[in-house]
Amino acid sequence: MTKYVGKNIPRLDGYDKATGRGLYTTDIYLPHMLHAAVLRSPYAHAKVISVDVSEAEKMEGVVAIATKDNTPRTYFNATASMFLTNLPDKPVLDQQIFSDVVRYIGDEVAAVAAETEAIAKEALKKIKVVYEELPAVYNVDDAMKDGAPQVQPDFSPGNNVCGGVVKIRYGDAEANWDKGEVFAETKVYMQRIKQAQLETHGAVADYNPKGHLKVYSTTQTPYPAKMILATIFDMPASNVHVKNPPYVGGGFGVRIGLSAKAEAIASALSILAKRPVKYIYSRSEDFLTSDSRHEGYIVSKISAMKDGTFVALDTRAYMNTGAYATLGVELAGVTGANGTSGAYRFPNIHYDGYVIYTNQETAGAFRGFGAPQGAFALETCVDQLAKQLGRDPLDLRLQNALRDGDEWWFPYPITSCKLMDCLKEAAKSIGWDEKRGKKQTGTIRRGVGIGCGTHVSNGAPFCLDYNAAFMRIEVDGSLLVSSAVPEIGPGSTTGLLQIAADAVGVPMENARFAFGDTDVAPFDVGSHASRTLYSAGYLLVRLAVDLREQIFEWAGKFLDVDPSTLDLVDGQIVSKCDAAEPHIEPTPLSYLAHQAHLRAKQFVVSGCKAPTNSPPFHAHAAEVEVDMETGMIKVLKLAAAHDVGVAVNPILVEGQIESGLIMGLGYALREEMTYQEGKGFYNDSYHKYMLPTMDETPEMESIIVEGFDPDGPFGVKGVGECGMIPTAPAIVGAVEDAIGIRFYEIPLTPGRVLKKIKEVYGD
Amino acid sequence: MKYLIANSTTEVLEFLKEAGGTASILAGGTDLVLDIESGKKKADVLIDVTRIPELKKIEEVDGFLEIGAAATLTEIHSHPLVRKYFPSLVKACKKVGSRLIQNVATLAGNVITAQPAADAGMALSVLDPRFVLVDEEGTRECYVDDMYAGFGVSTLDSGRTLMTKIRIPLPKENEAASFQRLELRKSLSLPMLNVAAMAAIKEGKFEWVRLRMAPVGKGPVRAVEAEEWLVGKEVSEETFERAGELALENANPRSNPLRGSKEYREATLPVMVKRALLEIATQLNVMEG
Structure with a gap:
């Protein structure tokens, strides 16, 4: 029996956040602190011939100016992949703080630290830069042509392919292709979108000339950020300290590693100025100069038997990764793995992922990490196959969905799988049987659709995953857990403390979690890949065993009983239920810890573990309404059934699912970064970027399918990214059910929809 | 920059005169402040008219509904008289920005900023509104088509002229x-x-x-x-x-x-x-x- 796991414990950061006490990077003010502003390239591709800062330097209040001429030229990758890439692969290190070539509109050219932000911005106007413009390339097809402009000639000789073609082979798709009797093929195009997290990127760097660098930052991975900074500035990593303040206003993958270049630029300026420097991205900088979701297209082919059994899958993805690699290569792996080939029984799989450099804003990690693109491609093809076979799309999915005990191609087993239940529950909630396939007429037409998928509970084995932590009993008997995981919003630190309190056997009221700081705890990867609760929890339950053992050993001697007969329940040392009589009088841990202290003993453990991985599964169903005269689509309901193993804190799990649904809705219907040649992306603010608001949010039903994962701590699996993944497929499928038109391109903006309606139905 | 708070219409006119055309009248400021920050508009003096009691009034007078120029969109769309006579204006006022914007922005401002897609000004435009303007030379009334000079450009010079109220004839039964x-x-x-x-x-x-x-x-x-x-x-x-x-x-x-x-x-x-x-x-x- 658990006391905390499975309960809706109010989140520990709730009070701080609701009352405005919670500190974020932008709240940090240090004595003598300077403010930074950054000069950015107006060209999509150009050589930087010279940067003249002489006039700017003369301005009163300007303290330091960083350019390519006075900062390290070290090549790095601003994302955690720099330190998480599995051997024998090597990360692509194609970034510099400031480079001789600018590769997209917005690329960094120089930075000023001044007494105020206004002075820093004014000084930017006085920096004279001489550019030599180079030919630029903006999309995947053009970039792959012979003779195309080369975005990163040193890292993709001759073809703009970043990091080599990502390949997945399982069974033999080519040899077995013709064993199928029915063949479906679809090509889908997906747009670039932005995370639009509430807190923009930012850092306050404080360089002490004795050689110590302390950085407050919005990173979602403090340790990798520390290691990247140490490499860039050629410092011992032990002299670099990265911490969240402690809160971070959202992540969604956009700051796995550095927060764009915030930490690197603030640090470079702080080193030059020998004073603390604060650099907070404007909303426009955040939109235009940090990682986005990959746009691109995917061609999918399924070979199947007439009875619907899948024989083979062949998918090819072409992803626009923009000017720098960041996490593009790893992401293309997940697009193929989890996105296209993770949810169904495919005995034969062929996947090629092309990650292509272009002269645009970089694309990288974004909730779902390529899986939403893969799932949209595959689910479109499954619906197409269902149509060709004359089958109900739900029925065809149920026939081919993975289930417990299945073999699959991933290098770890399916530890638990309730995908069938997810499909059935989502369908039931949306009213599939009553509503699907009902002929619609008139101006407003309704339909339902469904999609499913899988994801991960951490990055392994696609990238390195492990973490280390401390756990100790304070002298008053309370529990302190120190782990460098961040709290980027989902409530991971609350969930982890629920796990720790139950695993150790102490009341949560007397327990605390120290987090988000590389000086308070040893290595942790950080928050990405839906991993935090699963991976850090994986370690904490094992540390709890060590801690209890240490307590029992000492208590046994102190109380003069056999340690193996002791238990720790709710902060009391007691005899195990099945221990031989007489049972000891319950002894409070607070008393024991104090007595231990008086005898020179503290209960403290540390440890390090690499988790396995457990796949979560999910199915979403949507009901939509289409206005035939305007092309407007209204989502009436989203039903989301998730197999996340055990929900440690169900209300927080529902929060994750619902936020994923709304994000998926934006992806399906509205959000889109629109490029204007010569100007860059149009969408530089919330005003010009159509995130859904609560007004657009439909009825949502989150269904947590009862499950238990044998490898997850207390049976948990990842959930953070899952809500994003099959939402677009469900919505697009529902639109087809409503109006008989399949869309192969998202978002379904009213203009795009109406054009198609007029093509099919006439005026 | 000077920020002056006017207590009466007369005071506004005095302030405007003193500034000699370099002032701008400020009510909600939801556009003006952003435009000044971004450098699109300039003003040496801002004259806050939101504390002039007569500019806040919403009342029925001789077959007209009169809306004071400093009445906020929220005050307008929640007012019983507006809700009774002009549901379409209520609907449109609720579409400007968000509730936070509506709490400070004004219908008069929505007209004077002259943005073509301004929802409240649009709904108002078909109600045959009369705009009451005051300047050095006295008081006059203008119609919708007198108000718009171009994209985002009003005929009203808010460095010289104050809008005091908008008068809308009450609808007949049919x-x-x-x-x-x-x-x-x-x-x-x-x-x-x-x-x-x-x-x-x-x-x-x-x-x-x-x-x-x-x-x-x-x-x-x-x-x-x-x-x-x-x-x-x-x-x-x-x-x-x-x-x-x-x-x-x-x-x-x-x-x-x-x-x-x-x-x-x-x-x-x-x-x-x-x-x-x-x-x-x-x-x-x-x-x-």
Whole structure:
């Protein structure tokens, strides 16, 4: 029996956040602190011939100016992949703080630290830069042509392919292709979108000339950020300290590693100025100069038997990764793995992922990490196959969905799988049987659709995953857990403390979690890949065993009983239920810890573990309404059934699912970064970027399918990214059910929809 | 920059005179402050008119509803008289920005900023409003078409002239107004298109119709052809559809990277017109919605 796991414990950061006490990077003010502003390239591709800062330097209040001429030229990758890439692969290190070539509109050219932000911005106007413009390339097809402009000639000789073609082979798709009797093929195009997290990127760097660098930052991975900074500035990593303040206003993958270049630029300026420097991205900088979701297209082919059994899958993805690699290569792996080939029984799989450099804003990690693109491609093809076979799309999915005990191609087993239940529950909630396939007429037409998928509970084995932590009993008997995981919003630190309190056997009221700081705890990867609760929890339950053992050993001697007969329940040392009589009088841990202290003993453990991985599964169903005269689509309901193993804190799990649904809705219907040649992306603010608001949010039903994962701590699996993944497929499928038109391109903006309606139905 | 708080209309005029054209009147400031920050507009003096009691009034006077120029959109759309007489204005005021914006922004400001797609100004434009303006030379009344000089440019120089109130004639029993909006997001977004209409219907026929649309030109653009054609026409689906087509003759929408192409706006404008007319017919119980 658990006391905390499975309960809706109010989140520990709730009070701080609701009352405005919670500190974020932008709240940090240090004595003598300077403010930074950054000069950015107006060209999509150009050589930087010279940067003249002489006039700017003369301005009163300007303290330091960083350019390519006075900062390290070290090549790095601003994302955690720099330190998480599995051997024998090597990360692509194609970034510099400031480079001789600018590769997209917005690329960094120089930075000023001044007494105020206004002075820093004014000084930017006085920096004279001489550019030599180079030919630029903006999309995947053009970039792959012979003779195309080369975005990163040193890292993709001759073809703009970043990091080599990502390949997945399982069974033999080519040899077995013709064993199928029915063949479906679809090509889908997906747009670039932005995370639009509430807190923009930012850092306050404080360089002490004795050689110590302390950085407050919005990173979602403090340790990798520390290691990247140490490499860039050629410092011992032990002299670099990265911490969240402690809160971070959202992540969604956009700051796995550095927060764009915030930490690197603030640090470079702080080193030059020998004073603390604060650099907070404007909303426009955040939109235009940090990682986005990959746009691109995917061609999918399924070979199947007439009875619907899948024989083979062949998918090819072409992803626009923009000017720098960041996490593009790893992401293309997940697009193929989890996105296209993770949810169904495919005995034969062929996947090629092309990650292509272009002269645009970089694309990288974004909730779902390529899986939403893969799932949209595959689910479109499954619906197409269902149509060709004359089958109900739900029925065809149920026939081919993975289930417990299945073999699959991933290098770890399916530890638990309730995908069938997810499909059935989502369908039931949306009213599939009553509503699907009902002929619609008139101006407003309704339909339902469904999609499913899988994801991960951490990055392994696609990238390195492990973490280390401390756990100790304070002298008053309370529990302190120190782990460098961040709290980027989902409530991971609350969930982890629920796990720790139950695993150790102490009341949560007397327990605390120290987090988000590389000086308070040893290595942790950080928050990405839906991993935090699963991976850090994986370690904490094992540390709890060590801690209890240490307590029992000492208590046994102190109380003069056999340690193996002791238990720790709710902060009391007691005899195990099945221990031989007489049972000891319950002894409070607070008393024991104090007595231990008086005898020179503290209960403290540390440890390090690499988790396995457990796949979560999910199915979403949507009901939509289409206005035939305007092309407007209204989502009436989203039903989301998730197999996340055990929900440690169900209300927080529902929060994750619902936020994923709304994000998926934006992806399906509205959000889109629109490029204007010569100007860059149009969408530089919330005003010009159509995130859904609560007004657009439909009825949502989150269904947590009862499950238990044998490898997850207390049976948990990842959930953070899952809500994003099959939402677009469900919505697009529902639109087809409503109006008989399949869309192969998202978002379904009213203009795009109406054009198609007029093509099919006439005026 | 100086920030002056005026306590009366007379004081505003004194301040304006002193500043000699370098001042700007500030009510909600939801556009003005941003424009000053971004350098689009300049003002050495800001004159805050939000604490002048007579500018905050909303009242019924001699067959007119009078709305003080400093009344906020929230005060307007929650006012019983506005809700009673002008539901379409209530609807449109609720579409400007978000509730936070509506709590400070004003209807007068929505007209004076002269943005073509301004929802509240659009809904107002077909209600035959009179704008009461005061300057050194005295008080005068202007009509809608006197107010708009260009895209985002008002005829009113807020360095010299103060709008004190907006007077709207109360509708007769057989008159009603409507407002339709095509939108990518229900709040915090400009419309792709908006259409406002007012009409009198007698014995199943239109006596007269006022029909305006945006953003298809400068300010709220009159669909003159449709207005004229509609007079005496029977209230029916076919009539609405024909009116929608005619509205296109006065519309010249542009493409926007976000809010729809010219083609899309032209394809949907007739639909919005049709729905605006239907909304009126429904309110007057001539047709079912």
